[in-house]
Amino acid sequence: MDLRDSPEEAAFRAEVRQWLQDNLPEGWGTPAFKEPEDPEEHVKFLKEWQGKLASGGWAGINWPKEYGGRAVTVLQKIIFEEEYEAAYGPDMIHLAVGLDLVGPVLITAGEQWQKERFVGPCLKGEEIWCQGFSEPGAGSDLAALQTRGEIDGDELVINGQKIWTSFAHHADFCILVVRTNTEVKKHKGLTFVIVDMKSPGIEIRPLVEMTGHQWFNEVFFENVRVPLKNVVGGIDKGWGVVMETLNVERSSASQHSKLDAQIARLIKTAKAQGIDKDPLFRQELARTVTDSMVLKMTAYRNASAFIKSGESGPEGSIIKLFWADVDQRFKNQIVNAMGPAGLALEGDPAAADQGYWQHQLLWSKASSIYAGTSEIQRNIIATRVLGLPR
Ligand SMILES: Cc1cc2nc3c(=O)[nH]c(=O)nc-3n(C[C@H](O)[C@H](O)[C@H](O)COP(=O)(O)OP(=O)(O)OC[C@H]3O[C@@H](n4cnc5c(N)ncnc54)[C@H](O)[C@@H]3O)c2cc1C
Known part of the structure; x- marks a missing residue:
């Protein structure tokens, strides 16, 4: 495999870079530019930026053209993400469920009216979306979920509870998985449905993370009535749509881009903190740069396999597992190397890089949990990549 950009890829890379340079908000990337702190204002800022990306033709770039995408190749998608991260483009996490999961899944499995709407x-x-999959008794074993959906005329009546629902408090809609049949094997009785978050009977209770931010929620459903036409994939046929969603969620191929951007930022912080000559810090930095290259090569190898077979395999689990490990070790080591300045909270004048690394350290704990825990990734690799027995 030739790892250099082809002339077409180099031209595409230059086009992305130029567009970002011309369109990122005024002052972006300088200490003077601050994203809004108020959560509502922040979401508004991200929505506006997404609108700008879409009008420039840089949203959903791997989606088919008929849905507003550019139908780019897997490698072009990776190139876009590399350039976006290198320019420190805004983190679009609040819009990620809609963009990364709902759009692709509806394009594949949605009814015509659902796609159009x-x-x-x-x-x-x-519109902001949330993902109502996990429950207090169903995370890794998602098929054990208990939230009930009972058919009443042309509606589904929903009762139950979801947990860890990121951004439910900002969401317009939710992709919800409910149990519609208790008489069959657990994964055969599930239904995937689109729920309007303004429906009567929905209560959202915030959960504050150890970072001090509030992303997650518990969401309670009491006799929430949803039109049957909102079902995706058919009654009791939700498991296939769930699997499609999780495959899309785990197939992110550009973790190396984010890591590379963080390494570049870290070098600046290290110089400012006077730890850039510290041998232990340098050793950790070199190790992380090497790990990032390993991630990049694995992503390129997966992309190449996808181009040949047209299918994304379980190898995405290798990237997810390795990246979670690198992310946590890297954040831990560098905050140690920074000493008290690394541990000082956001807003504390003594904090290195305005508390960015302290926040990153706490946030990195999530890497081995969301989109399938590291233990679950190991199970997938064992059975589906290495062919070991369950
Ligand atoms: C940042 C973040 C965002 C999230 N956002 C959402 C969201 O928007 N919507 C949503 O629905 N969920 C969301 N989640 C929840 C996430 O999907 C679950 O936390 C995850 O699936 C694990 O489930 P659990 O927490 O119930 O842990 P459990 O499944 O109870 O697991 C507990 C421990 O047991 C281990 N374990 C479980 N089963 C096995 C097994 N078969 N083999 C070996 N070990 C096993 C796990 O690895 C883990 O260490 C989010 C989580 C995080 C961290």
Whole structure:
């Protein structure tokens, strides 16, 4: 495999770089530019930026053209993400469920009216989505979920509770998985449905993370009535749509881009903190640079396999597992190397890089949990990559 950009890829890379340079908000990337702190204002800022990406033709770039995408190749998608991270483009996490999960899943599995109604607004960042999968008794073993959906006329009546629902408090809609049949094997009785978060009977209770931020929620459903036409994939046929969603969620191929951008930022912080000559710090930095290259090569190898077979395999689990490990070790070591300045909280004048690394350290604990824990990734690699027995 030739790892250099082809002339077409080099031209594409230059185009992305130029567009970002011309369009990122005024002052972006300088200490003077601050994203809004108020959560509502922040979401508004991200929606506006997504609208700008969409009008420039840089949203959902791997989606088919008929849905507003550019139908770019897997490698072009990686190139876009490399350039976006290198420019420290805004983190679009609040819009990620809509953009990264709902759009692609509806394009594959949605009814025609669902595609027409929801896919465009996902692309333009006009509506926020949340993902109502996990429950107090069902995370890794998602098929054990208990939230009930009972058919009543042409509606589904929903009762139960979800947990860890990121951004439910900002969301317009939710992709919800409910149990519609208790008489069959657990994964055969599930239904995947689109729920309007303004429906009567929904209560959202915030959960504050150890970072001090509030992303997660518990979401309670009491006799919430949802039109049957909102079901995706058919009654009791939700498991296939869930698997499609999780495959899309785990297939992110550009973790190395984010890591490279953080390494570049870290070098600046290290110089400012006077630890850039510290041998232990340098050793950790070199190790992380090497790990990032390993991630990049694995992503390119997966992309190449995808181009040949047209299918994304379980190798995405290797990237997810390795990246979670690198992310946590890297953040831990560098905050140690920074000493008290690394541990000082955001807003503390003594904090290195305005508390960015302290926040990153705490946040890195999530890497081995979301989108399938590291133990679950190991199970997938064992059975589906190495062919070991369950
Ligand atoms: C940042 C973040 C965002 C999230 N956002 C959402 C969201 O928007 N919507 C949503 O629905 N969920 C969300 N989640 C929840 C996430 O999907 C679950 O936390 C995850 O699936 C694990 O489930 P659990 O927490 O119930 O842990 P459990 O499944 O109870 O696991 C507990 C421990 O047991 C281990 N374990 C479980 N089963 C096995 C097994 N078969 N073999 C070996 N070890 C096993 C796990 O690895 C883990 O260490 C989010 C989580 C995080 C961290």
